[in-house]
Amino acid sequence: MHITNIPPSSAMLFAFEPVRSMIDFFAGNALSLELLPKGDGHSVIVFPGLGASGSATAVLRSRLQQLDYEVHDWEHGVNQLPGGDLEAWITQLATQLRRLAERDGRTVTLVGWSLGGLYARALLQRYPAYIRQIITLGTPYAELRHAGAAPASHHGIDDDAVAAVPAFSIYSKSDGLVAWQGCVPSALHNHHAIAVDDVSHMGLVHHPEVLSIIAGLLARCGGDAVHARAVR
Template sequence: MHITNIQPSCPLLFASEPMRSIMDYYAAHVLPVDRLPKGDSHTVIVFPGLGASGSATAMLRTRLRQLNYDVHDWEHGINQLPNGDLDAWITRLSMQLQRLAARDGHAVTLVGWSLGGLYARALLQRYPACVRQIITLGIPYAELHNVGAAPASAEGIDDDAVAAVPAFSIYSKSDGVVAWQGCVPTGLHNHHAIAVDGVSHMGLVYHPEVLSIIAGLLASSATGAVGARATRQS
């Protein structure tokens, strides 16, 4: 069970990440939020990427709140690789998920960027009844089929329940950190890949096209139409 063996992207794309991410950040201000579909006020948890905290996803969370969602940071500060037992770490992360799901009496959407997306998938695998859908940004599928499924907890996983929860992988062929090929799920029921053009890895939490896709997926989940506008692989 490894979460650090992520296939690297092109060195030139990696070198240009800082400049391109700045451009993606400023591009985020181009799309007026009032043009996006409004939500049904359901709860969303946003997980930051490796080495980032909630400040890196603050703009995304603000925009989603403006679209009428109850949006929460993941509550664990800077996202670092867990020290020690990964299964125990996923259990710690699940406390917020289970609390919010119990509070509302409804499942919660998980949005995870980079390493945060791996955690979102692990939570889906462990607690599918608490998860409405997951949306991951720039993270490979090949590395996380078993994260959160340590031997002590594997027997409790309900494969049918996991398969019933829609999962979306938003990726960019211009990602300078993660090779996009690994972000496309193959042979997984109810898992969809959605490509965006010209977006940096860091910019996935800012870019207006990504925000538009996330807004559409969140709104579609309220009508039962989730998955109808995905899969878009290119």
């Protein structure tokens, strides 16, 4: 599996990424959840970045859980760019999404950090009826594809259904791993870019401003029921 068109960040930002990420971590823990809107209990799945597991997003999941959402790890351990068939991998990721949506009869929010955000967008392209919104953190608009193969086509998918699902790309101009320019959507309907200041790439899952934005987006997007033809 290849990821194409991911721009690099600057060498200086990369060098200071570990220190800045620790600052973001402590700042996030200091934020009082009483300042954030409460949720409606709908399910949220959080996808980690490359080389990370659910432990890296545990604090974010815990804080969203405290805001009254049902928050889930992605259930696949360390994110290591799986080999093999891309479509089979995305179908495997969709098992959890479909299970939660069909159990509750409600759409699910996907939060994807870095590479995890590419998975969220891939699921949106294939399973829009199950998804309420996607929120990506430091995720470039790149392609997941097989080596030597063209991007997968999505036959039978309703483009209007995909376009109806809002997608939010949260990015930082001081990201030490991914250049922020690649995280800004270009002429994509219902995709919105949200900039945060002075946040490291690793800190995007901890920083108080990012947590506040995520909480606001979760509370703002309405609770549409799963599309009837998606439930079998």
